[in-house]
Amino acid sequence: MREYVTLDLETTGLEPAKDRIIEIGAVKVMDGTVTEEYATLVNPQRKIPERITELTGISDEMVQGKPCIGQALTELLDFCKELPLLGHNLMFDYRFVKHNAVNLDMSFEKEGMDTLKLARILLPDLPSKSLQSLRLYYEIPQDDAHRALEDARTTYRLYERLRQEYGEQHRELFNPAPLLYKVKKQGPITPAQKRYLQDLVKYHRIDLNVESDSLTKNEASRLIDTILGTYGKIER
Incomplete structure (x- = not known):
């Protein structure tokens, strides 16, 4: 069959x-x-x-x-x-x-x-x-x-x-x-990343095009780096 x-x-x-x-x-x-x-x-x-x-x-x-x-x-x-x-x-x-x-x-x-x-x-x-x-x-x-x-x-x-x-x-x-393809597991966004991302979004008044809860740790890191490179750090 x-x-x-x-x-x-x-x-x-x-x-x-x-x-x-x-x-x-x-x-x-x-x-x-x-x-x-x-x-x-x-x-x-x-x-x-x-x-x-x-x-x-x-x-x-x-x-x-x-x-x-x-x-x-x-x-x-x-x-x-x-x-x-x-x-x-x-x-x-x-x-x-x-x-x-x-x-x-x-x-x-x-x-x-x-x-x-x-x-x-x-x-x-x-x-x-x-x-x-x-x-x-x-x-x-x-x-x-x-x-x-x-x-x-x-x-x-x-x-x-x-x-x-x-x-x-x-x-x-x-x-x-x-079908041969090896993948390393990506963990979810960490609580610290999520807090920092939320602070960046609020501070710079950014509309995110992604739900933060759906991000992996690596994705969150790349997104944070992109925001910092584009808009800069949070000035205290």
């Missing part, structure tokens, strides 16, 4: 240590057929950059009242269970999930398959290996590009098409491989 979960995320940026997940889409597949789907918007507890809203259509208003990352990851890990993952440029999504999982004391060790890697090997002459370029090449229908669940569905359809076309000749390429 061939079973896997296709995963796709939308995020506020490209760096797991600095940026936040804002949408999760996952599709469970058994023997080529979708059996279950999971999708949720995620409240990043910070302002979503305008360029990300323009790209994804996801706004600050849309994520208000949605689950924060702890609840969303608990649901995702329960959905995935022990199944291997599928993704397009899978390590991007895996790094974000694992980074958050480690900070929340959750385990997320996976094997996976990557349609981007498959396309680079099997379709070397195509000028672009982006998900949307490959979707157009194979005439795969899609409603909303750059939304997590729709991109996960497209990735699943692309993988099954590639497997149908090349699976017999290149069986080894379609086997899950371990």
Whole structure:
């Protein structure tokens, strides 16, 4: 029995240590057929950059009242269970999930398959290996590009098409491989950092674009340094 979960995320940026997940889409597949789907918007507890809203259509208003990352990851890990993952440029999504999982004391060790890697090997002459370029090449229908669940569905359809076309000749390429990414846990903002940050914000009359309680210790340190470099110290 061939079973896997296709995963796709939308995020506020490209760096797991600095940026936040804002949408999760996952599709469970058994023997080529979708059996279950999971999708949720995620409240990043910070302002979503305008360029990300323009790209994804996801706004600050849309994520208000949605689950924060702890609840969303608990649901995702329960959905995935022990199944291997599928993704397009899978390590991007895996790094974000694992980074958050480690900070929340959750385990997320996976094997996976990557349609981007498959396309680079099997379709070397195509000028672009982006998900949307490959979707157009194979005439795969899609409603909303750059939304997590729709991109996960497209990735699943692309993988099954590639497997149908090349699976017999290149069986080894379609086997899950371990996803290797080590993450060091980042502790939460300390009480002393939180007090100092609140004092800086009040003194300089700054509107923060992030909820301080959601910051890690490293994020808080970088934010404090940025404020000090921009506005200066508190003069007593």
